[in-house]
Amino acid sequence: MARLILSSLLLLLSILYISSTAESAVARHSGATDFIKASCSATRYPVLCVQCLSMYSNAIQRSQRQLAQTALSVSLARARSTTAFVSKLGKAKGMKGREYQAVKDCVDNMSDSVDRLSRSLRELGHMGQAGGQEFMWHMSNVQTWVSAAVTDENTCVDGFAGRGMDGHVKASIRGRVINVAQVTSNALGLVNQFAARH
Template sequence: MARLVLCLLALSFAIYMAGTAACASNSTEDFIKTSCKATRYPDLCVQSLSAYANAIQRNEHHLTLTALSVSLERARSAAGFVSKLTKVRGIKPRELMAVKDCIENMGDTVDRLSQSVRELGHLGRAAGEDFLWHMSNVQTWVSAALTDENTCLDGFAGRRMDGNVKVAIRHRITNVAQVTSNALALVNRFASRHGSTSSDQMP
């Protein structure tokens, strides 16, 4: 009898813990979805951040840092992809020139997003003017990264650039630009919501 009671108690506790974990997970998912409403591409925002729900929890600092990290990861991947296009057989001279310009742009993007991730990661308990200064740096660098990505795409504008290279570039870089746009929106949201908070309110 005692063993049966213990088994029932253990089962009840396991069910309780599973329910608590499910509630926490749903709560984080709702937090991500609500936060992503501030972005230009909310569905992509939710899709790219949901996999990191355990790290994000319901913390805006973690959410923003994760969004920047995802953008950086995709920018690095896209930069590597673009570099390989210089070796595509039959690439036209004007395409090659545009690809080389894009390589430079994406290199700048990776550098600026890396700076942003480091700056936001080291934010710690900064508050007031100190917080705003750090966030201003992040906003400037992410905005510049987005400009670099769009500049890459501009290099392939017009019908003269139509072809497989253009299609491949637009597919990869457009995705990076959209993710970066979302990250910038979350950075701006975080800056506006926490710019005047005291240090004990920072994560």
């Protein structure tokens, strides 16, 4: 009888422990998601920002630095993917001279964007616990490079303005690059928030 009571008590304690651990995990996830939403609300494209970053809430938690790093990582991954897509499209046969040149220029711009985002991510990662003037110097580099990446992406889009372009090529490239530019703009906003709150 005593053994049965002890077993029942242990089972009850185990259930209570698992339940409280699960509630704690849900609360942490909810808190991180709220932090991401609040941070994204100050970006230019808040809905896109939340869509891109909410799946990383467990890694981000409530860390401004981790949020900025994750935003840059997402932007870099999209920029790389888009660069590969545009480059592949540029190898298609039958493209007119102006289209070919716009695609070639776009690949160059997107490659520059990838380079700048890569450097920004490395710089942010190497900052460690830098403070004061050293922190601001690193952040200034990151802000400059991410801002230049946004300019590169917008320059690519501008190359497809006007008439005389194949509608399908123009639409497929513009749609992808505009998405990358918006994600990068959001990343810049989050980097600026991190800089301002440090």
